[in-house]
Amino acid sequence: MKSILTTTAAFALLTGAGLADDRGMEFRLGVTAHDLADHVEDGPNVTLDLLFASPDFLDAIWSPRPYLYGSFNTNGLTNFGGTGLAWDFEVAENLNFEFRTGLTYNDGVEDIDPNSPPGDPTRIRLATTRSLMGNEILFHNAIGLDYDLNERWSVGAYYEHISHGQILASGRNQALDNAGIRFGYRFGN
Template identity: 30%
Template structure:
């Protein structure tokens, strides 16, 4: 097991063990999933074929955000299990119910990655700068009030604010547990 995978396992275990104790006060949901790194659904370029593990914590929406459809603040990370780019992110997430069971979900925020910023290599694209924008979208199904599964897509890029902007798009499945 490499260092990234070990770190991810430790953080994930800590989040899932500690989250229930704090859930009633400010955590609304935890998510974990597996992503296709630099998904070939959108282009031919792959950093690596090693999958990503994604984890995310969503917090209760503060009252002052009610005017914006009550988005929930979030923090998360997508860790590549090989030598590809990993990143942490934070932002706001909106969830809209389509039916009692089906929902759509959107996020917008920022990310910081550990990939290349000056040149492309065999295991990393050239992202141009360390700070990036991060957005995601999901379509999900709730089994009950606490458990859901979703198909997700996430994208990280700098919106051409830096000289290079190769971007990274991952697709995958995630499980959500709501408190």
């Protein structure tokens, strides 16, 4: 996971951070309700987000902003970190809609050992307390609505889904759905 995040950070810094647009670089801190769909895993997640200015070569696809993202479960269950692109669309004055898509790496349980007997305590514990992700690498899709409090600070609500979608893997795919709030701080300008 470190190599994925390091490579992505280097890419984003080289291509995006030096190019200032009206949004610039932004840091976000949030908290989400974890595993809303199946509610097998519990505990809120703390989220960290770093968005970069959109590099010029992405103008052809409506100038998305590269991002780095981490989501950490407070109960020691599935954590994930990822990278991708985020599109911001102004809905009204100071109100922005965001769509993002990317890839994540998670430290969750992929699946239950198919050779374990049905009464195996480990099998039962995993089936009742963990989301079975099906793969370490998953898609990350999210939508959010952010309100600009001023030029630097924003507050927002968002929903995210991580899953392999039967594309990055096959078989087990319980996925995770999280929703929460976040506070953002924009640097520069």
